[in-house]
Amino acid sequence: MSTEGRPQRPRGPLDIAVVARFADLATDALAAAREEVDALNVYPVPDGDTGTNMFLTMSAARDALREARGEDRAGALEAFAKGALLGARGNSGVILAEMLGAVARRLAHQQEGEASAVVVADALVEATEASYAAVGEPVEGTILSVMKAAGEAATRRAMPDTRTGDVLCAAAAAAREALARTPDQLAVLREAGVVDAGGRGLTAILDAAETALTGRRPSPVEPRFAPRHTIPTPQPGTRPEQDGPAFEVMYLLDAPADAIGPLRDRLSALGESLVITGSDPLWNVHVHADDAGAALEAGIEAGRPHRIRVTHLQTGTRVPARTGRKVVAVAAGPGLHALFDRSGAIVVDGGPGRRPSTGELLDAIRRSHAAEVVVLPNDNDTIRSAAVAARTAEADDGIRVAVIPSHAQVQGLAAMAVHEPGRSFDGDVLEMTATARHVRHGAVTVAAKRAMTMAGPCEVGDALGVVDGDFVVVGSDLAAVATDVLGRLLGAGGELVTIVTGAGDAAAGLGRACASWVEEHHPTVDAMVYDGGQDRYPLLMSVE
Numbered sequence: 376m377s378t379e380g381r382p383q384r385p386r387g388p389l390d391i392a393v394v395a396r397f398a399d400l401a402t403d404a405l406a407a408a409r410e411e412v413d414a415l416n417v418y419p420v421p422d423g424d425t426g427t428n429m430f431l432t433m434s435a436a437r438d439a440l441r442e443a444r445g446e447d448r449a450g451a452l453e454a455f456a457k458g459a460l461l462g463a464r465g466n467s468g469v470i471l472a473e474m475l476g477a478v479a480r481r482l483a484h485q486q487e488g489e490a491s492a493v494v495v496a497d498a499l500v501e502a503t504e505a506s507y508a509a510v511g512e513p514v515e516g517t518i519l520s521v522m523k524a525a526g527e528a529a530t531r532r533a534m535p536d537t538r539t540g541d542v543l544c545a546a547a548a549a550a551r552e553a554l555a556r557t558p559d560q561l562a563v564l565r566e567a568g569v570v571d572a573g574g575r576g577l578t579a580i581l582d583a584a585e586t587a588l589t590g591r592r593p594s595p596v597e598p599r600f601a602p603r604h605t606i607p608t609p610q611p612g613t614r615p616e617q618d619g620p621a622f623e624v625m626y627l628l629d630a631p632a633d634a635i636g637p638l639r640d641r642l643s644a645l646g647e648s649l650v651i652t653g654s655d656p657l658w659n660v661h662v663h664a665d666d667a668g669a670a671l672e673a674g675i676e677a678g679r680p681h682r683i684r685v686t687h688l689q690t691g692t693r694v695p696a697r698t699g700r701k702v703v704a705v706a707a708g709p710g711l712h713a714l715f716d717r718s719g720a721i722v723v724d725g726g727p728g729r730r731p732s733t734g735e736l737l738d739a740i741r742r743s744h745a746a747e748v749v750v751l752p753n754d755n756d757t758i759r760s761a762a763v764a765a766r767t768a769e770a771d772d773g774i775r776v777a778v779i780p781s782h783a784q785v786q787g788l789a790a791m792a793v794h795e796p797g798r799s800f801d802g803d804v805l806e807m808t809a810t811a812r813h814v815r816h817g818a819v820t821v822a823a824k825r826a827m828t829m830a831g832p833c834e835v836g837d838a839l840g841v842v843d844g845d846f847v848v849v850g851s852d853l854a855a856v857a858t859d860v861l862g863r864l865l866g867a868g869g870e871l872v873t874i875v876t877g878a879g880d881a882a883a884g885l886g887r888a889c890a891s892w893v894e895e896h897h898p899t900v901d902a903m904v905y906d907g908g909q910d911r912y913p914l915l916m917s918v919e
Contacts, residue, residue: 388485398437400583405430415572425572428468435462452483464770467573473652474502496533499526509652516560518573524553540588547581620663623686624670628658630678638677701743704751708909736764750778753787777804785917786811816917817842817860869918875907882913
């Protein structure tokens with residue numbers, strides 16, 4: 376229910392329920408904006424997932440606050456700050472964690488009689504100062520500039536009798552305006568035609584804060600710049616056309632406060648993009664450096680580093696701390712489950728109507744007990760969940776994870792067939808990816824409703840033929856449609872046809888009939904039939 380126009384209590388500590396409402400709204404806002412923010416990245420390096428990093432950091436803070444129910448106000452705010460720090464991902468996530476921690480600490484020290492509007496303005500200013508202090512070489516035109524504008528606007532608006540929501544309204548509006556100015560401050564943004572990604576994520580958070588206090592949903596200020604093009608991310612084994620340190624090094628550090636100054640000096644000399652956040656005794660360290668070993672040694676001299684993450688910025692590869700490689704594969708039926716299992720994969724059951732969650736995929740990656748993991752989603756709608764699970768496993772567990780963009784079960788089977796643990800990780804991933812990409816795949820199914828397809832209209836019960844995800848055949852007979860699809864798949868040649876039959880005896884008979892058709896019409900092509908047991912698709916087919 377909106378509180379717009381209602382008087383808000385100007386004095387007394389801000390209710391922890393308001394902070395919890397803000398955490399929920401901010402997490403939802405970043406979830407909605409995550410892809411947009413990720414797309415604003417202008418640097419072809421592995422840490423260009425700003426939206427995802429900010430979302431995961433914010434959600435970690437929210438979850439920690441939820442788990443702190445029953446704690447007093449100070450304890451809950453401390454849990455919120457620590458959750459952000461422990462859940463921080465990437466440079467943007469670490470900076471966000473420092474901002475959230477500064478806000479939480481100022482709110483925790485609010486005294487009876489202090490106006491909440493003034494305290495919130497103070498908190499935003501302290502968040503700005505903490506973020507600037509944490510970054511080795513602050514750069515204007517980034518999330519720092521956007522936060523600074525928000526804090527200054529909040530300070531100008533805050534008076535003892537001002538409503539807290541009005542302060543946040545001013546801060547959020549100033550942040551959106553500052554975001555639109557970021558291309559004027561950074562040439563790389565101007566040349567790419569984008570606003571700063573971290574700043575865009577911060578505007579979503581401040582808008583959520585305004586909504587939490589007022590019930591209003593701000594009308595976003597349209598930035599003057601929008602992405603005009605995408606700068607490609609380098610493929611494994613290629614070098615981005617830009618200079619810079621070779622490694623991103625991140626770790627949590629148990630150390631006393633007096634050790635941080637010398638650590639900051641040493642890391643500043645070693646590299647760039649330095650961010651150290653936190654407070655005695657727990658710190659989050661982030662730096663880009665050519666000598667990853669020296670960056671870790673500096674942490675060892677300062678205290679006890681743990682949850683160490685080292686990423687090669689030129690190839691996107693993680694330096695593993697453990698040995699061994701496993702494949703995690705999503706299977707759409709019991710027969711497919713058995714096929715992947717026999718090939719040595721860790722299998723997660725999925726498929727239309729029961730796709731695995733990010734958490735289930737993450738659990739499978741962790742259960743592998745491997746330093747390197749290849750994930751085969753084998754379904755278009757599971758690729759994104761697999762990517763988030765991979766990022767989380769990399770950030771939290773130091774596991775090197777690659778997701779093969781396999782859109783179909785048969786692509787996953789083909790990729791699994793060329794998997795070779797004895798190769799280098801990059802070599803194995805490239806071979807599996809290339810194999811999956813070159814597999815021509817199709818399927819047959821039965822229409823569940825009337826619709827218009829690329830092949831024309833269909834009625835309920837019609838047989839539908841699919842090639843590479845598109846409906847290309849509409850007919851009344853499954854066998855005729857299936858052989859039509861096979862003919863299309865074999866039109867460009869091929870050596871091996873793989874046919875995976877769905878649940879039921881009818882599907883098994885259909886598979887045998889299709890194999891016979893291949894023998895008769897393409898005698899030089901081998902045909903293999905497997906029992907997949909998948910629902911909804913009597914046949915899955917591929918040609919290699």
